[in-house]
């Protein structure tokens with residue numbers, strides 16, 4: 001048990017509140033598995049059509065020429081492009097938007113339920129009940145974060161958070177991002193603790209004056225022995241006073 005003084009708690013998601021494997025072994029495969037049926041069922045939707053125009057740009061095609069076949073042929077073209085982008089790990093605008101739409105359908109339909117490590121929801125609720133200002137900073141989009149915490153194994157946790165930040169606030173490995181985010185809190189940077197599994201992120205937060213804790217969880221990448229950060233295996237290892 002480590003005792004620290006903090007008013008604010010800033011949390012990473014993957015490797016911190018939740019297993020990295022949920023994102024890579026469940027969320028991304030869900031897109032691949034349901035892509036064809038999602039396209040078929042939602043083909044007429046203007047939102048999906050607009051998204052397909054962006055995917056055309058992602059694969060360097062003129063939108064008006066790219067989908068000139070029958071609906072079925074066009075769905076096949078889009079599906080092939082999406083799988084190609086995902087295989088190449090290209091974080092393209094249209095692709096990300098379509099993934100978000102498919103995840104939304106999965107979370108809303110109950111096929112996807114966000115993983116949280118066992119004690120996470122209780123600890124977050126406890127911190128909030130004690131008057132702590134709890135916020136999320138993840139490379140996943142704010143919309144995806146809200147889907148995630150709105151449909152978790154512990155139910156809807158969205159009312160526990162005072163803010164969500166993604167890479168539109170800056171790169172997670174740069175101190176300026178933490179300076180910008182800490183200004184949104186109603187306390188000094190030194191009164192905020194940032195918890196993450198990535199040492200480079202902790203270094204950036206520390207440079208910006210935040211306190212830090214390194215999250216050690218099953219499935220995380222190994223960290224060097226001499227990392228020098230306060231390490232926790234559970235949120236219950238941290239006594240925030």
Ligand SMILES: [Mg+2]
Nearest residue numbers: 012014015197
């Ligand atoms: Mg992480």
